[in-house]
Amino acid sequence: MITEKAPGKLYIAGEYAVLEQNCPAILVAVNQFVRVSITESKTTTGLIHSKQYSQDSIHWVRQGSKMVIDNRDNPFEYILSAISFTESYCLEQGIDLTVYDLHINSDLDSADGKKYGLGSSAAVTVATVKAILRFYGVKISNELVYKLSAISHYSVQGNGSAGDIAASVYGGWLAYQTFDKRWLKSELKTKTLSQVVNEAWPGLKIELLTPPENMKLMIGWSQKPASTSQLVDETNANKVALNNEYKNFLIKSRECVLKMVEGFENKDIETIQEQIRVNRHLLQHFAKINHIAIEIPRLTDLISIAEKYGGAAKTSGAGNGDCGIVIANTKCNTEALENEWKENGILPLNFRVHQITFSH
Missing domain, CATH: 3.30.230.10 (Ribosomal Protein S5; domain 2)
Structure with missing residues (x-):
């Protein structure tokens, strides 16, 4: 077998x-x-x-x-x-x-x-x-x-x-x-x-x-499943009407992610966190102009709680449910953060990053 x-x-x-x-x-x-x-x-x-x-x-x-x-x-x-x-x-x-x-x-x-x-x-x-x-x-x-x-x-x-x-x-x-x-x-x-x-x-x-050494990834689950392909279909239909707005979103998203990649290359957690916050705002604006819900209230709670403890947080993936992610450093009180998540119906998922050792 x-x-x-x-x-x-x-x-x-x-x-x-x-x-x-x-x-x-x-x-x-x-x-x-x-x-x-x-x-x-x-x-x-x-x-x-x-x-x-x-x-x-x-x-x-x-x-x-x-x-x-x-x-x-x-x-x-x-x-x-x-x-x-x-x-x-x-x-x-x-x-x-x-x-x-x-x-x-x-x-x-x-x-x-x-x-x-x-x-x-x-x-x-x-x-x-x-x-x-x-x-x-x-x-x-x-x-x-x-x-x-x-x-x-x-x-x-x-x-x-x-x-x-x-x-x-x-x-x-x-x-x-x-x-x-x-x-x-x-x-x-x-x-x-x-x-x-x-x-x-x-x-x-x-x-x-390669992530910076003291960077921690935290994952919270909203307990609400979402459909990616449906959301993608809806935004695809809007592209033409939003021509300039859409192009602007693409330029800013590209800029944000490239800065984040530099953060990885320079082992700079603060840069990565800063760009996580930038990307969150870009996605919020994108949701608004497309009239879709990316950051549902449960995910907004997840993010606000994480930010309170010094983590940088945003939705993950298409949004409208599923998970939010947090990039935290050693100063972040992750235990207190997760406890407050649980009190607000957010489930911490204790997953690790999976590395694959494999031929290229």
């Missing part, structure tokens, strides 16, 4: 702007995982089973090199997309496909099944791609896993930056810039998957960051 895992992620800065070319974001991988196990099937029917969706196992058969599913409506779109693209890539490498069982288990939701907002669809995509490549004996590199996962994820979601995919593949703290989506679409129409995966992707930048 082969088991692969991929960590969840949190956005630290650069949300919404990261959807555009040349607009960096900072993300971090956290030590909560999706695990995918793959074993050769003993029969001609394969099984895809997830602990999280235990009532819905999918059975499938092979017809030629196609995987044919025998139940229509399933919560497994990302897994199926990852299988489809990864197997296409394997076929292009001259590999014979067989039938197997996949078992998926995730820590990325709370015990009662609520999403934390850690990017579970990205993590399950990455873990599935890795498991299938290993199963078929294909040499794995971060870049190959990232690109196959990004294509798989994007073909289902249709929007997003794939920053969460990068965090799940590379781990740790990273600065990220998305690739040109239109370019990718046209390449996939005219070229083989192997060709597309081996090309340089215009705009894509992934850079690992």
